[in-house]
Amino acid sequence: MADQQLFLDGVSIALNGRVLLAVSHRVEVGEVLTVMGPSGSGKSTLLAYIGGFLDRAFSATGKVFSGAEELTVLPAEERHAGILFQDPLLFPHMSVGGNLLFAIPPSIKGRAARSALVQEALEGVGLAGAASRDPDTLSGGQKARVALARVLLSAPRMLLLDEPFSKLDAELRSQMRELVFAKARTSRLPVVLVTHDEADAEAAGGPVIRVGQ
Template structure:
């Protein structure tokens, strides 16, 4: 499951956000994207996922497992996303939040078993019925990752998922997230401002340059 980006450029009107980007991300690898604020790092992730704003024009090529992503709808690309905000639904239990990651075809027993296993893996065993608002920042972040992985993505995109955490928790979450990406053997792209994220990822690092 390799992600290939070749000469990708994003423009708003006649203004190109950054110089053309080429990047190859192998299975189990975490590539890091860095650059100044406003250069288009989050917009780059949106382009890969297929959620690009109509005001932005993309040129270049992106493939996942050899498939041209431009030819696929967002829901068929198989690309998961994790944001700085865990985005857990406050009106649902923790387990029901994770249920959104499972395929609808799974029966109730299989769904419950899958969710319970994911919670245990994330160090959240016994918290199926927990109110998300009662969880710590690290617990919410781990739950968000497991929800994304339950959807069995072919690639994972992360938009500064550690930036709101304190230093100790940030180190813990880096290890947790990167270990699961490698265990799932999927390519991942991490947008960050923190050089320590890139160092911990041990993957290719690209610095976006203004045009």
């Protein structure tokens, strides 16, 4: 499902009749579109509209396409958006491996095959051998890596990043930016990042749209 550009076709989001943002842009595979603006400028609502979970308080027009397929006519679960938030949102009642197994599409059958995918995903984010660990025993950076591995295992067609680096310290933030953007390139996923941090935009290296100015 990867390897398709993301096209935001005349997307406009309003609250109480006031337009917060208007965006038309093609995001190529492996590219990061950064949407920058202050709190309340509508950045996160754009991700919600793309992902299919926009709060009803907002009104929106415009279409979103993955390749030739229009996503805006599909329910959220069929849009296959991989989303990372400020918090990793790991399931506390599951092991690290359980969190990852949960994300693997049901089309992949067999315990051995699914377990192998988990091990490979953990190795890919520098956490080999951590499958049996309790998420509560992980550091903030490790939790962020597990969240990234889980999203990638879900076979998304795009990555939506809602300030996922903002709660990490400076060194970890730099490492996670590098890892997330590298994984997006190798997975050939289009990425939309919302942030108010200029360093995020610089690290992303792609086009920048500024809203709420």
